[in-house]
Amino acid sequence: MKNHHFFRPANRRSLFSTVRFVSAAVATSLLFSGPATAQENEGALPLPLNEVRMFTQALDHIRRAYVEEVDDETLLEYAIQGMLSGLDPHSAYMAGNEFESLQDTTTGQFGGLGVEVSRRDGYILVVAPIDDSPADRAGVLAGDLIIEIDSKPIRDMQPDEAAKMMRGEPGSQVSITIAREGEEPFDITLTREIIAISSVRSRALEPGYAYLRVSQFRGNTGEEFDEELQELLTADEELKGLVLDLRNNPGGVLQASVSMVDAFIDSGDIVSTKGRLEDSRSSYSASLQTIAPDIPLVVLINNGSASASEIVAGALQDHGRALIMGTASFGKGSVQTVLPLAADKAIKLTTSLYYTPSGRSIQAQGIIPDIEVEEAFVTRRSRSVTQYKESDLAGHLKNGNKILDDTDASADEIDGEIDGEIDAAIDRAAEQESKEGQSDLSAAELAQVLISAEEVLVNDYPLNEALNVLKGINAYKPLAAKRAALGL
Secondary structure, eight states: OOOOTTOEESOOOOOOOEEEOOSSEEOOEEEEOOOOOHHHHHTOOOOOHHHHHHHHHHHHHHHHHSSSOOOHHHHHHHHHHHHHHTTOSSOEEEETTHHHHHHHHHHTOOEEOOEEEEEETTEEEEEEEOTTSHHHHTTOOTTOEEEEETTEEOTTOOHHHHHHHHOOSTTOEEEEEEEOTTSOOEEEEEEOEEOOOOOEEEEEEETTEEEEEEOOBOTTHHHHHHHHHHHHHHHOTTOOEEEEEOTTOOOBOHHHHHHHHHTTOSSSEEEEEEESSGGGOEEEEOOSOOSOSSSOEEEEEOTTOOTHHHHHHHHHHHTTOSEEEESOOOOOOEEEEEEEEETTEEEEEEEEEEEOTTSOBOTTTOOOOSEEOOSOOEEEOOOOTTOOOGGGSTTOOOOTTSOOOTHHHHHHHHHHHHHHHHHHHHHHHHHHHHHTTOSOOOHHHHHHHHHTTOEEEESOHHHHHHHHHHHHHHHHHHHHHHHHHTTO
């Protein structure tokens, strides 16, 4: 395994190299293994003779009696496909140009729609749309089910096969039918594009606070992340808080996730993998190459955060290095290994599970956030006409901190106008005021009472809450120091 300068794997004997799927492919961590060695063949498990005899009988029946003649090679490939599809949603048989597809998807440039997919209830599940991809711009959401591609039902189709249907020449179109909870199925026509992905971007939220978005984990994401983080620290030497956004990040290269965690901690385990074979068992630990060991950190996740994203969130959570906010993550905690069968054929097999530093398995559970925050937006509630301040009252006393001047005369005139408006408005507002808290209001009536002058203040509610948490942390620091100085 190629070593990255930001981590040190505890198991160095593995010859696996990690790659990942992008675009319409399975959100997975993928390892490549060489052909089976003589020693491995010697240790092969004995075959159950009765079941093998049953298999050969079934094969013979199909060869002789099926309505159409099918060659033996095809039948055996179908058998392998059936074995793998029955194991889990991520194990699969790969042949022919699927190897070329695999190489294309790991380079970050290909013609596709820009969605990560898995399988659920026989349909294709959207794990996450890739940022600024055709699928993202068309409004495809994490959790959507793709039930048809170009009007072809895809129930029980493997994710890799569906991915192949959604890929194609840039500029060509494909139609997908989406099933979304609470809505009728609907069609979306998308134009394939070259998906050239920049996996990391950053910006300042306001003075002292910064935002880092990681859309996926590719081979060079660790280096990109380090560069962006260094630039943020250089641009603002007094950086007081950082938001790391892993929402709708479907995962990817294991090393990249380890490198990212290592930027924030300087000791301890980051992640371990456990499987039946020795090469599937490994652990990764932090190094001393930490970039930002003390900056307050909030990590945003949601149900589209999978695999490597969950490794980062889980490690930072277990080390107490970050607050995790959002909703529970996807729960993709398995590792797939590509095992060659022939020159152009292989199986992609689940061989191990991820574990966080505390020993938690991510699989089918995901990361539970420390603070649950649903996706939403924030609007301004218009000021009720029955709500007014002391300064709105006619004849109010002036502020003792101010020196009276000529401007007070004009203020009195304004007070009179406000007083008249209040008197005229109280009667008009009485009925609306009596409706507050009633449960039988229509949606229109409730909107008129609560947000009759609606203005969207925050489009990204979780991000806004993360920023507020960071501000709260920094606001409390001087209070804690003051209490300590007073001996409290």
